[in-house]
Amino acid sequence: MKKRLIYSFLLAGSTLIAGCTKNFDQINTDPTKINGDLIIPDYFMAQAQIQFSNLGYGQLLFQSMWSQALASTYDYYGNGDKYVLRGSFDSYKANLWNNGYNATTLLDEMKNLIKGKAAYGNLDNCGTIMRMLILQRITDTYGDIPFSQEGQAKTGVYTPVFDTQQSIYTSMLDQLDKACTALDVSKPGPTSDLFYGGNADQVNQWKKLGYSLMLRAAMRLTKIAPDVAQSYAEKAYKGGTMAGINDNAKVKTDNAHSNGNADAGALTVPDDFREVRWGKTLFDYMNSNNDPRVNAIGEISAGTGKKANETQIPGILPTGQQLGMPNGYDLGGGATDISKAPGYPGATPADPAVPGDAPAPVAKYSRPKFAVYDDRNRYNFLLTYGETELLLAEASTRGWNTGTAATHFSNALTADMQTLGQFGTTSVNAADIATYVAAHPLNPATAMQQINMEYYVETATVFNFIETWCNWRRSGYPALVAVVYPNQFATSVPRRVPYPVTLPSTNGANYNAAVAKLSGGDTFTARVYWDK
Incomplete structure (x- = not known):
């Protein structure tokens, strides 16, 4: 279980010596009780x-x-x-x-x-x-x-x-x-x-964060209130959004003081570590674009068999293309067993040198890189410069007064790859970044797709999956195909x-009043106000 951070307030006290009526308030104040003036x-x-x-x-x-x-x-x-x-x-x-x-x-x-x-x-x-x-x-x-x-x-x-x-x-x-x-x-x-x-520009960075958050909130309304969205997107741009990756809103965790990274804590549970993999939808897209981030974020186990696949040490890059695993499969041996998935690459065999070892059915699919995502002291990213530039690129594509879409998009591609370096345990080569950006200019005919698919990649690779899901609902990118599986609580993507x-x-x-306003009730498939 994650421990919640608790700050202790250490108060310096003094000894009060008084008569029966002198300093009455101080004498009759509980010395163990902290009041607001001392916090x-x-x-x-x-x-x-x-x-x-x-x-x-x-x-x-x-x-x-x-x-x-x-x-x-x-x-x-x-x-x-x-x-x-x-x-x-x-x-x-x-x-x-x-x-x-x-x-x-x-x-x-x-x-x-x-x-x-x-x-x-x-x-x-x-x-x-x-x-x-x-x-x-x-x-x-x-x-x-x-x-x-x-x-x-x-x-x-x-x-x-x-x-x-x-x-x-x-x-x-x-x-x-x-x-x-x-x-x-x-x-x-x-x-x-x-x-x-600790930054000399701290207050200005908060101002840029505030305007970037304003932009993100405005863009949520593109389908339901485009006039409001435009007004506030333009206001945010004029006010001054994030200007570089040093403005990224991120929090460093601290495992030594009971504030270890919760994502890493979950992924290093043996069952999770053995079976959580990058998704096929994400990696198929990245591979189709020769995205150099694939090798910065993915790996496979260095050994073969179940035991090696459970051993929590850095892995290796696979020979050839890295593979994302399709959603909707299990290890149950039936019709939905991963071995029945189209293009299944096969299990890695048991290691004969390990007593009782067994094959590893999903070991050829790429997992989140151990040194990056399983670091209990790594950053959690909440809002980045790259995301902000992508939202400005979309606003500009819509004809709003938020600068040049192509420039924002180019800035975003560069920033999104550089941001991976802020984990401190991986990076993308500067030359590879420049090559990728030059090969992927914004095309007005496909701009919405390019912008929002990059948003998908960026938020996923920094493990900001709430934003990945929110922007999919808003934009429709990527075009997800719902999983089909027995006894589902939803037959479409929640x-x-x-x-x-x-x-x-x-x-x-x-609660009842709120539920009454939901089309379809309190369900996974009901839509919030802006998701139309």
């Missing part, structure tokens, strides 16, 4: 950042495989790989809800502590940007959610209303606009900041996550 509010920012960014199964079991970026033959991955109920299904459905609201609670408390204190103006506005980053993920996942009454339990609001997603997006865009405008680059930023802390099962008993009236 450093900045600490809540870093705590929210690590809480929100560190997902593990929160994205691996559903969105990574719904988007067909990853695939797995192992049982509990059936939730995402095959749309069947496996493992702690109800807990998985609530994962992003609980993760997001736990993180916003920290920011709510931070904002309560600094309310009315002008010296904390930049922290307050950075907190607003961070809250919008978090709440966007929650609403994009579930639809209508508590927003305007979120975090108000101290004032007696225990059953908050579920705001419509339309009103949430209206408020989000407005709040981002105001927060970005109010940030003062001449004053200090947060002192405890896992995104940009488009939302049902609400946590606790809500009918804890906030029943508001």
Whole structure:
């Protein structure tokens, strides 16, 4: 289980010696109780950042495989790989809800502590940007959610209303606009900041993050409210979005202090390590474009057989082309056994030198590179410069005043490959990057497909699978073919996550009102407001 980061506040005290009535308030104050004046509010920012960014199964079991970026033959991955109920299904459905609201609670408390204190103006506005980053993920996942009454339990609001997603997006865009405008680059930023802390340009980087998030939120509305999307996309571009990969919003995990990377923690469970592979949809596309990132992110086991396939050490590059595994298969021996998949490359044989070894059925399919994705101290990426450039390229392709589409696209290709170097354990050769970019100029006739397929590759390769899935729903790229498998909870690729099962008993009236607005009810195939 992942341990939650807890900051300890060490307070220096002094001994008070007084008479019966002297210093009455001090004498009658509980010395073990911490009040708001003794807490450093900045600490809540870093705590929210690590809480929100560190997902593990929160994205691996559903969105990574719904988007067909990853695939797995192992049982509990059936939730995402095959749309069947496996493992702690109800807990998985609530994962992003609980993760997001736990993180916003920290920011709510931070904002309560600094309310009315002008010296904390930049922290307050950075907190607003961070809250919008978090709440966007929650609403994009579930639809209508508590927003305007979120975090108000101290004032007696225990059953908050579920705001419509339309009103949430209206408020989000407005709040981002105001927060970005109010940030003062001449004053200090947060002192405890896992995104940009220690950078001389910290406050300006938060401003660029805010405008980039505004752009992403605006582009979610392209199908449902194109006029609003255009207005805010142009506002974000004018305000100043991310300008390079150093502006990437990312969080470094810290295994030595109980904050190990949750994705890596999940993938190094023996069953996961043995059977989670890159998806065929993703790798087929990358291979078709001679994408040099394939060898930066994929590998196979250096040895043959099941034992070697379970040994957690760096692997090797296969001879010839790397293969992604198709979704929808298992190791059950029946009609859906992986050996029945079209183009199945065969198992690697048991190693005769290993007692009791067995063949490894999926070992010839490429797995996420061990040194990169299984590093318990690696970064979690939340929003990147490359993604921002791709969104600007799409906005420009739509004829909006956001610069030149071809330039944004070229910038994105370069940045997306360079971003892999920020993991610190892999990279793409600069010459290979230049060759790839030159060979893939933006073609106006296929621009939407090129832009959004690159968005697919970029978000998947940095393991930001929530965004991979969200942009697929918005753009329609890639053109996914739903998995067919017995006893599915959905016969098409899931488009939302049902609400946590606790809500009918804890906030029943508001839950029922939200569900009543969903076409098809509280299901995996209902669509959120912007997904039309």
